[in-house]
Amino acid sequence: MRAVGDALIFRRTTIGLLGLLVLSPVGLIIYQSFLDGPFFFPTAGFSLSAFAYVFSDPDFYRALWTTLVFAIGLVAIAVPLGAALAFLLTRTDIKGRAWIEPVVLVPMFLSALVLGFGYTVSVGPSGFVSLAVQDVIGFVPWNIYGLPSLIVIGGLSHVPYVYLYVSSGMRNLPADLEEAARTMGAGLPRIAMEVTLPLVLPALVYSAALNFLLAFESFGLPLVLADPSGVLVLTTYLYKLTTLLGVPSYHLMAAVAVLLLIITLPLVAIQRRLLDRSRRYATVGGKGGRPTRVKLGTAGQIAALSLIGLWLLVSVILPISGIAVRAFVDSWGQGVDLLEHLTLANFQQLFKISSLSRGLVNTALIAVFGGAIAVTVYLVVALAGHRNTSLAAVALDYMVLLPRALPGLVIGLAFFWLFLFVPFLSPLRATLVSLLIAYVVVGLSYGLRLIQSTLLQVSPELEEAARTSGASVRRTWTEIVIPIVRPGLFGAWAMIMIIFLREYATGVYLMTSGTEVIGSLIVSLLASGDLATIAALSLISVAFTALGLAVAFRFGAYAK
Amino acid sequence: MTDLRVENIELSLGAVPVLKGATFEGRRGEVVALLGASGSGKTTLLRSIAGLEHPSQGKIVIGGKTVLDAERRFSLPPEQRDIGLVFQSYALWPHRTVAENVAFGLKLRGVAPAEIGRRVADMLQRLGLGHLGERYPFQLSGGQQQRVAICRALVYEPRAILLDEPLSNLDAKLRDEARYFIRKLILDLELCAVIVTHDQSEALAMSDSVILLKDGTILQEGTPIEIYENPRDRYVAEFLGSNNVLHGEARTGVNGAISIHGIDWQLAGRAQDGMSAKAAVAVIRVDKVQIVDGPGQNRIPVTVEDSIYLGQHWEYRLALGGAQLRAFGSRSIAPGPIWCEVPADSVWIFADRHSA
Numbered sequence: 080m081r082a083v084g085d086a087l088i089f090r091r092t093t094i095g096l097l098g099l100l101v102l103s104p105v106g107l108i109i110y111q112s113f114l115d116g117p118f119f120f121p122t123a124g125f126s127l128s129a130f131a132y133v134f135s136d137p138d139f140y141r142a143l144w145t146t147l148v149f150a151i152g153l154v155a156i157a158v159p160l161g162a163a164l165a166f167l168l169t170r171t172d173i174k175g176r177a178w179i180e181p182v183v184l185v186p187m188f189l190s191a192l193v194l195g196f197g198y199t200v201s202v203g204p205s206g207f208v209s210l211a212v213q214d215v216i217g218f219v220p221w222n223i224y225g226l227p228s229l230i231v232i233g234g235l236s237h238v239p240y241v242y243l244y245v246s247s248g249m250r251n252l253p254a255d256l257e258e259a260a261r262t263m264g265a266g267l268p269r270i271a272m273e274v275t276l277p278l279v280l281p282a283l284v285y286s287a288a289l290n291f292l293l294a295f296e297s298f299g300l301p302l303v304l305a306d307p308s309g310v311l312v313l314t315t316y317l318y319k320l321t322t323l324l325g326v327p328s329y330h331l332m333a334a335v336a337v338l339l340l341i342i343t344l345p346l347v348a349i350q351r352r353l354l355d356r357s358r359r360y361a362t363v364g365g366k367g368g369r370p371t372r373v374k375l376g377t378a379g380q381i382a383a384l385s386l387i388g389l390w391l392l393v394s395v396i397l398p399i400s401g402i403a404v405r406a407f408v409d410s411w412g413q414g415v416d417l418l419e420h421l422t423l424a425n426f427q428q429l430f431k432i433s434s435l436s437r438g439l440v441n442t443a444l445i446a447v448f449g450g451a452i453a454v455t456v457y458l459v460v461a462l463a464g465h466r467n468t469s470l471a472a473v474a475l476d477y478m479v480l481l482p483r484a485l486p487g488l489v490i491g492l493a494f495f496w497l498f499l500f501v502p503f504l505s506p507l508r509a510t511l512v513s514l515l516i517a518y519v520v521v522g523l524s525y526g527l528r529l530i531q532s533t534l535l536q537v538s539p540e541l542e543e544a545a546r547t548s549g550a551s552v553r554r555t556w557t558e559i560v561i562p563i564v565r566p567g568l569f570g571a572w573a574m575i576m577i578i579f580l581r582e583y584a585t586g587v588y589l590m591t592s593g594t595e596v597i598g599s600l601i602v603s604l605l606a607s608g609d610l611a612t613i614a615a616l617s618l619i620s621v622a623f624t625a626l627g628l629a630v631a632f633r634f635g636a637y638a639k
Numbered sequence: 640m641t642d643l644r645v646e647n648i649e650l651s652l653g654a655v656p657v658l659k660g661a662t663f664e665g666r667r668g669e670v671v672a673l674l675g676a677s678g679s680g681k682t683t684l685l686r687s688i689a690g691l692e693h694p695s696q697g698k699i700v701i702g703g704k705t706v707l708d709a710e711r712r713f714s715l716p717p718e719q720r721d722i723g724l725v726f727q728s729y730a731l732w733p734h735r736t737v738a739e740n741v742a743f744g745l746k747l748r749g750v751a752p753a754e755i756g757r758r759v760a761d762m763l764q765r766l767g768l769g770h771l772g773e774r775y776p777f778q779l780s781g782g783q784q785q786r787v788a789i790c791r792a793l794v795y796e797p798r799a800i801l802l803d804e805p806l807s808n809l810d811a812k813l814r815d816e817a818r819y820f821i822r823k824l825i826l827d828l829e830l831c832a833v834i835v836t837h838d839q840s841e842a843l844a845m846s847d848s849v850i851l852l853k854d855g856t857i858l859q860e861g862t863p864i865e866i867y868e869n870p871r872d873r874y875v876a877e878f879l880g881s882n883n884v885l886h887g888e889a890r891t892g893v894n895g896a897i898s899i900h901g902i903d904w905q906l907a908g909r910a911q912d913g914m915s916a917k918a919a920v921a922v923i924r925v926d927k928v929q930i931v932d933g934p935g936q937n938r939i940p941v942t943v944e945d946s947i948y949l950g951q952h953w954e955y956r957l958a959l960g961g962a963q964l965r966a967f968g969s970r971s972i973a974p975g976p977i978w979c980e981v982p983a984d985s986v987w988i989f990a991d992r993h994s995a
Contacts, residue, residue: 085716540730546717547689547724547801548744548791554718558743562734 086552093463094471094478100520101478104493105340105485111333111496118329119500129334139335142316149230149301149312150294154287156234160390161241162283166271167383168242169249170257172372174380179387181632186394187239188624190581192601193617194236195303197398198223200405200614207404207417208397224308233300235394237293241286248282249275257373267373285353292346295339296486298584303605313339314486318587329496336489343484351480399621405614425615435612438595439619441511442580445596446627449515450576454568456519457526457575462556465534466542483524487584491517495588509593517585526575533567534560566634573631580623597623642667642702642831643799648687649696650680650855657683658694659855665799665848668829670822672846674836676878680855681835685801688833689724690717702798702831718747723792727804729784731776737763737787738772744795762794766824782813789821793828800825802834806841818845839879843867851875871911873989876922883928883964889919889988899988902960904939908986920991927985928966930955931978938980946971 111118115126133139167173168180186194201208202223209219222228252275260274276283298314306315317335320328375383408420429435464475482490494517498508507513537560545555561568583598590599597620604613643665650658658680665671673681686692688699690706693714699707701722706715723744731740738759745755763769766786776784785805792800805821806814822845825832836842842849843863850860851874858872870876877884887899889910898907899921908921931938941957941964953971957964957979966979 538728538730540726540728541732543689543691543717544724544726544730544732544791545743546691547720547722549718549721549747549795550743551716551718554747559732563732 090463112337129330142311146312152230153233153294157237161238165246186236192299192583195300201401244286248279288350347484406618425611438600442597446579461530491585492588529571569634577627644700646698650694670832670846672842674842675852679852723797723800725802729788881925883923885921907983908988911987918991
C-alpha cells in the first residue's frame with residue numbers, strides 16, 4: 080500500500096507529458112509508414128505500398144548489407160583498441176596518464192560530420208597530407224572514399240565509447256586479483272588476457288553492443304566518406320529518399336525509419352539489460368584501496384605510448400589539422416603553396432551571410448540555454464521516476480528507450496512533420512523552440528541517465544530523515560535532494576551542452592531560415608561542395624566543443 | 640498513558656514475510672527496545688512506525704492519532720506522523736550546518752525565526768554542542784554527529800522518538816557514555832522512545848521494556864530483568880548472555896520437580912516453556928557454573944581440558960561426556976577430573992525441538 084502524499088499527481092503528469100513528447104513523433108512515423116502518400120495529402124490512404132517499394136528496391140538491401148558490414152567492422156576495430164587503451168591507462172604505470180586520459184575521450188565529443196570532413200581535407204584525394212605524400216612517392220597509397228575506409232575511420236573514432244565503459248569496469252577491480260596472478264609468475268600480457276579482461280567481460284560485451292547500435296545510427300561519417308563513392312548505409316539511404324520521386328516521399332522515409340526501429344529497438348533493449356548486469360557485476364569487487372599498477376618497463380612504455388600516439392594522430396590530429404589548414408586558405412590543390420594563400424576570408428564570409436552567422440549564434444544559444452532547459456526537463460523527469468516503484472516508472476524506463484533507438488535524423492524528421500501540420504505548433508516551426516524540443520528528445524536517454532545516476536548518489540536516508548522531520552516529498556526534493564546534487568547538475572549541463580554542440584542530424588529537416596545550426600548548415604553545404612565555408616564552420620564547431628569541454632572539466636564532470 | 644500502540648503488524652517483501660503480526664505499546668517517559676539478530680525484522684518494524692515501510696496488515700496509533708490502519712487502507716506519510724527518527728548512519732544533510740540541520744524540523748512547522756534560533760541553541764547546548772552550530776557535519780567527530788542527529792529529531796518535540804541502532808557507529812568507550820546520556824535525556828524530556836538494537840547489553844541498559852524479535856515474530860516482551868533472568872523461550876535464553884547448552888532427557892519427579900538427565904549426570908532445573916517433551920535441552924549461563932571440590936546437590940562430574948586467561952578472570956573448558964561446558968573462575972586449574980555445581984534456578988529446561 081502506498082502512503083498518500085507521495086507526489087503521485089506530479090509523477091503521473093510528468094511521465095504522461097513525456098510520453099506525449101516521445102510517443103507522438105514515433106507514432107506519427109509508424110502511421111505515415113502505412114500510408115501511400117504524405118499524411119497531409121487528402122488522398123493518402125492506408126497501404127503497404129511504402130514497404131513494398133522499399134522491399135523491392137535493391138538499393139535498400141545493399142544499404143542494409145553495407146550497414147551490417149560497417150557495424151561489425153566498426154566493433155571489431157573499436158572494441159580491442161578501446162580495451163587495450165583502458166588496460167594501459169587504468170592498470171599499468173604508463174607515463175603521462177594525467178593528460179592522456181582526457182585527450183582519449185576527445186573523438187567522442189567531436190561531431191562525426193566534422194570529423195569526416197576533416198579526413199577529406201587531410202587525407203582525401205586532394206587533402207594536404209595526401210598531396211605531401213604524393214610529392215614524395217609519386218602517388219597516394221590510399222583512398223578514403225568507400226566502405227573499407229569508413230570502417231577504419233568509424234572504428235577508430237568509436238574507441239572512446241569502449242574505453243569509457245571498460246576503464247570504469249577496470250577501475251573497480253580489486254588489484255589483488257592481478258597481484259595474485261603476478262605472484263604466480265604471470266607476465267603482463269597473460270595478466271591482461273587471463274585475469275583483467277575476463278573480469279570486465281560484461282563491460283566489453285556492453286560496449287560492443289553499444290557500438291553496434293551507434294554504427295546503425297551513424298549518419299555523418301557515411302554521408303561524407305561513403306556517399307561520394309555511391310556506397311549507402313540505411314541512414315544515408317533514408318536521407319537520399321527525400322527527393323527521390325520529385326515530391327517528398329515521406330511514406331518511404333517513414334517505412335525505412337520503421338524498419339530501422341525494428342532493428343535498433345531490440346539492440347537498445349539488449350544493451351540496457353547488459354548494462355544492468357555489468358553494474359551488478361562491478362559492485363561485486365571494488366573494495367576500494369589504491370590499485371597497484373602493473374609495471375610496463377622501458378620497452379613496454381615506448382610500445383604503449385606509440386600505440387596511443389598513433390591512434391591519436393590518426394583519429395584526432397589528422398582530421399582537425401586538416402580542418403584548421405583548410406579554414407585559413409582560399410585555394411588548395413596540387414602545386415599550390417598554401418603559405419601564399421593564407422586568408423581570413425572564409426571566416427569573414429560566415430559573418431557576411433546571414434544564415435551562416437545565425438547558425439553560429441543559434442548553435443551557441445541552443446547549447447548553452449537549450450542545454451540548461453534540457454537539464455531542467457531531465458531533472459523533473461528524473462524526479463518523477465525517483466524512488467518510484469509504480470508502473471508509471473516502468474513505463475518511463477521503456478519510453479526512454481524509444482528515442483535511443485532512432486537516429487537524430489529521423490527524430491528531427493518526425494518533429495518537422497509535427498511542427499508542419501499540428502495547427503497550434505506550426506507557428507513555432509521557424510523558431511528555435513522546434514529545434515530545442517527535438518534536441519531534448521534526442522538527448523533524453525543520455526541526459527536522463529546522467530541525472531538519475533546523480534540523484535542515486537543521495538543516500539535514501541537523507542531523504543527519509545527529511546520526511547520523518549516533517550517535510551513533504553516536494554519540500555524534500557527542493558531543500559535536500561536538489562541542493563545536494565547541484566554540482567552534478569552543472570556537470571550534466573556541461574555534458575548536454577557538448578552533445579547539443581556536436582549534434583547535426585536532428586536539425587537537418589528542421590532547418591529553415593531562423594533554425595540553422597552549424598551541423599545542419601554543414602550537411603546542406605556538403606551538397607554544394609563549398610569546402611572553405613565548411614572548414615570555417617567546422618573549426619568553429621571544434622572550438623565551441625573545446626570550450627564546452629573546458630566548462631565540463633571545470634565542473635569536474637567526467638563523462639559517464 | 641499509552642503514546643504509541645502497534646497492533647498486529649504484518650509486512651512482506653515479495654513473497655518473504657518480514658513481520659508476522661507484531662504488537663506492542665510504548666508509554667511517555669519509557670524506552671522500548673526492539674532487540675533481535677539481523678533479519679529479525681526489528682528495523683522494518685521501526686520503519687513501519689515511521690511510515691517508511693508499508694505494512695499490509697495492522698494498525699499504528701501515535702499519541703492518540705491513528706497513522707496506519709491497513710484494514711481501512713489508511714496510511715499517513717512520514718511527515719504527518721509527528722515522530723523523530725535517528726538513523727543508524729545519522730543521515731545529517733551534508734549541505735547544511737549543524738544549526739540548519741537541527742532547525743529544519745522547526746522551520747517546516749512554521750516556527751518564527753527568532754524562536755527557532757532560541758530552541759536550536761537550547762537543544763545544542765543541552766547536548767554539549769553549543770559551540771558547533773556553524774560547523775558542517777563532515778567537520779564533526781562520530782560522537783558529535785550522533786548527538787546532532789538526536790538534537791535534530793528531538794528539537795520539535797515529536798510524540799514518539801525512534802532510534803535505529805543509534806550507537807552502532809560509535810567506538811566502544813563512547814557507546815557506554817552515549818547509552819547512559821540518551822536514556823537520561825529521554826526520561827528527562829518525558830518522551831516515548833523506541834530503540835532498535837542487536838546489542839543485548841544496549842537493550843538491557845537503555846530500556847524499560849525489551850521486545851525480542853525473531854523472524855518477524857515477537858518471542859518475549861518484558862522488563863530487562865524479566866527477559867534476562869526468566870526467558871520463556873529457548874531462543875531468548877540463548878540470545879542473551881553467554882551460555883552452556885546441554886542435551887538430555889527431561890523427567891518430572893513425584894513432587895512436580897523437573898530435572899534433566901544425561902548419560903552419567905543429572906541436574907534439577909526449571910521448566911521454562913512448560914514443556915512435556917522428553918528430549919530436552921538445558922541452557923545455563925556460563926557465570927552460573929561453579930567449580931567445586933566434590934559431589935553434592937546438583938553437582939556433575941566434569942573433566943577440565945584447559946584454562947584460558949581472559950584478563951578479568953579465567954575461563955575453563957570442561958568436558959561432560961561428549962558435551963562441552965564453560966565456566967569462569969579466579970585461578971588456573973590443572974587439567975583433570977573435577978566437579979561443578981549449578982543452582983537449580985539457573986538450569987533452564989526447554990523442549991529440544993531441533994534434537995540432533
